[in-house]
Amino acid sequence: MFSPGPIELLVIAVILALTLLVPIGIVFVILYALKVGPFSSRNRELHPCPDCGGQVSRQATSCPHCGRPFESAR
Ligand SMILES: [Zn+2]
CATH class of the missing domain: 2.20.70 (Ubiquitin Ligase Nedd4; Chain: W;)
Known part of the structure; x- marks a missing residue:
């Protein structure tokens, strides 16, 4: 049977971290774009x-x- 080794566990951990970090990163990018992006009064x-x-x-x-x-x- 399939038994996960350390590499498989690392891959699963990276995938889980990415699925959590990507939406948070997208939110931060949107907030940053709204704050200092081309539509801001500063620019x-x-x-x-x-x-x-x-x-x-x-x-x-x-x-x-x-x-x-x-x-x-x-
Ligand atoms: Zn000049």
């Missing part, structure tokens, strides 16, 4: 620099990536 305050294309805050008076000044801020 809406960013715009790409016309010179280097880096994400720059609208409150910034100059690009932190290339140093380009923004005179038309806000």
Whole structure:
């Protein structure tokens, strides 16, 4: 008859851990996406620099990536 060895027990433990961790991970990913994702107000305050294309805050008076000044801020 089939008797589970340590490898089979490890595989079963990993599968059980994954079935528990995956839904929890999905919930955390959704919460993280809602908090800092593309739909958050924090990211809406960013715009790409016309010179280097880096994400720059609208409150910034100059690009932190290339140093380009923004005179038309806000
Ligand atoms: Zn720039």
